[in-house]
Amino acid sequence: MRAHGREARRGGRRVEDPAPDVGVHSATATPVLEVQRTARGGQARGAHSAQDALAGYAERWREASALPWWQPRSTLLREVDRTLRVWAQGYRSAPDAPANRGRLDQVLAAIGRWQQSKTGRVSARSAFVQGLTDLVNAARATPTGDAGQTDDHRHPPVDIDDARYAGLIGELRTIAQAERDREGAEGSSRRPDPGTTHLDAPDQESPAVGETGTEVDEAREWPGTWAREIRELDRGNNLLGPDNRILRRLRGDDPTKYTDHIRRFIASLADPAAPALDARDILYELRNEARTPAHVRIAENQNSPVWGGPSSLPTVLQNDLLELINAKLLWQSGDRRLHPWPFNEAAKKPDYLVGDDPAEPAEGVGAQEFYERAEEIGDHVRVTTTVSGERGVDQVVNNFGRNVASKLSTYADKDRLRVIVDLHENIALHPRPESSSGAAPTPEALRRRLLDQLRTLHASHPGDMARLTRVDAITPDGVLTFVPDDWTADNGPETSSRG
Numbered sequence: 001m002r003a004h005g006r007e008a009r010r011g012g013r014r015v016e017d018p019a020p021d022v023g024v025h026s027a028t029a030t031p032v033l034e035v036q037r038t039a040r041g042g043q044a045r046g047a048h049s050a051q052d053a054l055a056g057y058a059e060r061w062r063e064a065s066a067l068p069w070w071q072p073r074s075t076l077l078r079e080v081d082r083t084l085r086v087w088a089q090g091y092r093s094a095p096d097a098p099a100n101r102g103r104l105d106q107v108l109a110a111i112g113r114w115q116q117s118k119t120g121r122v123s124a125r126s127a128f129v130q131g132l133t134d135l136v137n138a139a140r141a142t143p144t145g146d147a148g149q150t151d152d153h154r155h156p157p158v159d160i161d162d163a164r165y166a167g168l169i170g171e172l173r174t175i176a177q178a179e180r181d182r183e184g185a186e187g188s189s190r191r192p193d194p195g196t197t198h199l200d201a202p203d204q205e206s207p208a209v210g211e212t213g214t215e216v217d218e219a220r221e222w223p224g225t226w227a228r229e230i231r232e233l234d235r236g237n238n239l240l241g242p243d244n245r246i247l248r249r250l251r252g253d254d255p256t257k258y259t260d261h262i263r264r265f266i267a268s269l270a271d272p273a274a275p276a277l278d279a280r281d282i283l284y285e286l287r288n289e290a291r292t293p294a295h296v297r298i299a300e301n302q303n304s305p306v307w308g309g310p311s312s313l314p315t316v317l318q319n320d321l322l323e324l325i326n327a328k329l330l331w332q333s334g335d336r337r338l339h340p341w342p343f344n345e346a347a348k349k350p351d352y353l354v355g356d357d358p359a360e361p362a363e364g365v366g367a368q369e370f371y372e373r374a375e376e377i378g379d380h381v382r383v384t385t386t387v388s389g390e391r392g393v394d395q396v397v398n399n400f401g402r403n404v405a406s407k408l409s410t411y412a413d414k415d416r417l418r419v420i421v422d423l424h425e426n427i428a429l430h431p432r433p434e435s436s437s438g439a440a441p442t443p444e445a446l447r448r449r450l451l452d453q454l455r456t457l458h459a460s461h462p463g464d465m466a467r468l469t470r471v472d473a474i475t476p477d478g479v480l481t482f483v484p485d486d487w488t489a490d491n492g493p494e495t496s497s498r499g
Helices: 029-039 049-064 075-093 099-117 126-141 160-183 224-231 245-251 259-270 276-289 293-301 315-332 367-373 389-410 443-460
Strands: 002-004 338-340 352-354 377-382 417-422 468-475 478-482
Touching: 049 075, 049 126, 075 099, 075 126, 075 276, 099 126, 224 259, 224 315, 224 338, 259 276, 259 315, 276 315, 315 338, 315 377, 315 417, 315 468, 352 417, 377 389, 389 417, 389 443, 389 468, 443 468, 443 478
Parallel strands: 377 417, 417 468
Antiparallel strands: 002 478, 338 352, 352 377, 468 478
């Protein structure tokens, strides 16, 4: 079993990683002062000391400033995340580029907007944000390749939102065109390209994602084989397209409603440098935006988490988008074997084609024949419960086992099946407010209990479990991965403690 993703947070407290080489442990006063002294030349380690410190901290910023589910990241804080990530990408690519200073200005501007929104209120993240502000100011004050420039001549700020979106869409269009060229213009059994929509950027020579100036290598870098799937999300009657009946009904008389959410979702999902969790956050924003006033009152009365409470956004649409998000999450953990299923027809439709180098449908091969020929497939399921405490954990664990068994039954005609189970949206698995009794299970305790379910299935249905190649459980603490050696290690359930 392998665990990926965020480090564990218990009761709102982070389990710290070893300190990075730059000497920044958290957004507290001491490391910030050390960075500032170094930036002023006290014990300089080179011309880029302060920038190196900020770049190191940028890699850990999101986790350092993370809080439990009842204190989610706001839209303005995620803008701080994004501008910091854009600066870090540019700095790593070209440390002396004049544009880096303009990007630091954008980080400060985003921080300023967040701080302004908190006027008169106390935020648990204030210390983290102030620490980040000090690091940014130290990096901005340190001479680099553009040291001779004054504020009047520095690289002017650019509209990163528009530029980034245009670049991403342009990149996806290039990849998709290359796919079509390989497949041949005639007779392809892949879904047709329905043409551009209002969200498409104009044709242009677009930089690669992250402004590195390098092309995306499908074999190594996200979005890889998912490029077309993501690019076409907002087209025709696709999941987020203008002709999708669900969205048309939700938009009512305003056809532009949700356009900003859709635009940001696609840009985040397509960006190989953006964590998959960013796209999930935007999906939750869209979900909450689709609430009626009555939904809002219910959610507030129930103190619902960001993913909880009622919404007009149908569950089936949320499930389909989470399939994409979790494919990226697994890709970013090093697993490149999940690829989009290439048909929408009514034949059996798994969520994923699984393999190192999966074959495209040959000309004239339909959905049913392709399904029969596929060597390995994958399916995604989302398990949710509103019950908290130990009873909620019991429900989550039992539903995990039932859903794995259900997938084996659904695809009884396939010899190799992989199952992805999204357990993230369960209050019982998240750190709880201090007023709550008990504690959420640790990743180790949850792993043992989920493994018990798989071993029980193996003991009762060894033939079916022999077809199961892998199970990934998406949890609040990352991904728990199980392979056959885990559940065949003995003949019965493992005795496990309940965290």
